[in-house]
Amino acid sequence: MRNGIELRRARVRYGPLEALHGVTLAAPAPGLTILLGRNGSGRTTTLRALAGTAPLTTGAVTWDGTDVTRLPAHARARRGLCFVPDGQAVFGHLTVAENLRLSAPGSGPGGDLSPALDAYPELRPLLPRPAGTLSGGEQRMLAVSRALLTAGARVILVDEPTQGMSPAVASRTYALLAGLSRRDPPTCVMTAEQRLPSGLREHAGRTAVVVHELRRGAVVFSGEAAELSRRTPET
Template identity: 70%
Template sequence: MTLSLRHARVRYGPLEALHGVTLAAPGRGLTVLLGRNGSGRTTVLRALAGTAPLSGGAVVWDGADVTRMPAFERARRGLCLVPERRAVFGSLTVRENLDLAAPAHEPALAAYPQLEPLLPRRAGTLSGGEQRMLALSRALLAPARVVLVDEPAQGMSPAVAARTYELLGSLDVCVVVAEQRLPPALRGRPASVYELRRGTVVFAGEAAEWRRREGLG
């Protein structure tokens, strides 16, 4: 089963951000949306999550048209969106942020041991990379069927970024991430890639195929 956009159009006032985008993310596995700022990759995530309504086309999840399903209902059915900004509750402690996802924190702290000494601190005082770890930990704790993440490794060291993609790649669910460039951590890992430019898909294929196309081996 898949989560897909079919000829999707999204408008922000007079400007159209997506121009008939069609793509599909498998029910299990990693899909990467590539593109520079303004390419439409973040809008694709928001369209899939229901936070950016379509002006045309459809969102289809497990064979059912969910275009008119509100974002909170998609979340209730197992869709988890981790946005690039405001992904944690800054006025709450790290522990309280994790409590909102699940009462048991062990899987999150096993994924990111760096968070354990930060449990009593308010999330708003953390560095950008620490906040990303916390946001992703909450997603890992949630009983999700679909995980959508905008720039998951932003602000992280290369080692933590590699660990993050290892975690995302190990999830037995549909995972869609948006990145400006194909992460080095994905070298040798199976992943579907869609490259967007100015609201349209200019490449669709496997990560290895995209690397060959770009002359990256």
Template identity: 70%
Template sequence: MQRGVQLRTAHVHYGPLEALHGVTLAAPAGTVTVLLGRNGSGRTTALRALAGTVPLTAGSVHWDGVDVTRRTAHRRAAAGLCFVPDRQAVFAGLTVAENLRLAAPDGDVTAALDAYPELRPFLGRRAGTLSGGEQRMLAVSRALLSRARVVLVDEPTQGMSPQAASRTYALLRALDACVVLAEQRLPPGLRTDGTARGGGAGGAAAVLVYELGRGAVVFSGEAGELSGPGGSASCRR
């Protein structure tokens, strides 16, 4: 049995428009899998299909070999899946501290503040008053606290400084989880080779890439196989 999450010949429609055309991809446990593509390529839809926030019109979703296509997003979350969308990823009306405490099973938010000390001065502020980059830090730190088995993040570093972005990718690669990210281009922090963790000990996770175009997979392989200045496989199409 392959551990991790998979889409198998997945089709998704938004009204009469088909956003995914039979997409098949596998995100194994112990790796970071990156879904690349321009706006409209289907990368965000694929992530949402894994999370259960958009229904499939055909195909299936599997988690650790079990068909979870009919499980709601709420049930997937309760089973250990954490989804960080690109927008409205925090509770805007709650304080930063309240957002963090809700995500921490034991109420201890130390790990989040160690990861993002920039958030410490804002613990008493409402999350909706933070800048875009600060809200992304808060959203990712909530994912770090959740201890989820599967972590799905759409554009995790949007609005962050280069230093904070680099730290974020290192944190995500160090998670003892199946991590799936949606990005427009392969970030520098994910281009280097990693060593699969094996139980979360030592080394950074290996990085796998699926590039999507117009709702279909146009490239799949390891990060090092990509060509182009931004990590694109467009010349292989």
């Protein structure tokens, strides 16, 4: 794949347990890719493998056709990869404003926070509060804002972006993520979810949506979201 990020025959072990069993999948750029699966399916490990925080036992990570398997997580971040994990995604002892400034262009007191506050006006009255005092949904808004503020992000990985959000805010979040995928230069956006977000076609607009479904560390489906929705549920 010329543009985007992918795993090739990737295996990841945690001690004696193998979490990924030769996973091959691709996330194009531009585009929105969704990893589906229940807890324990390998969704989070897949994101961590792409981000460089879960080393591969065997296999490879390629980015825009270049092998980056040996590139550490911090080097991938400098190259334009933004990873928003599902837990500990904000600095609880810092205020909301301080968390946002860590990712804002021109980090510091003069950093421009407007992209995050325009996307999530709910955060504006919370700016002086410690992030650790926010509700789960508010913390997810703050975490996703990292991707909105990170200048030059070319790969954006978000684990369960809408956890704890109201349906209206969740819908807005997927519209925002789809919009990020259409930025210039081409941006790859990948999220991990337990189930396909409702109204995904409406949220994504004209953005192509690719879905990979995982079970027990293996890919059982890869294709467009519309194909998955037409599949007959297993009995």
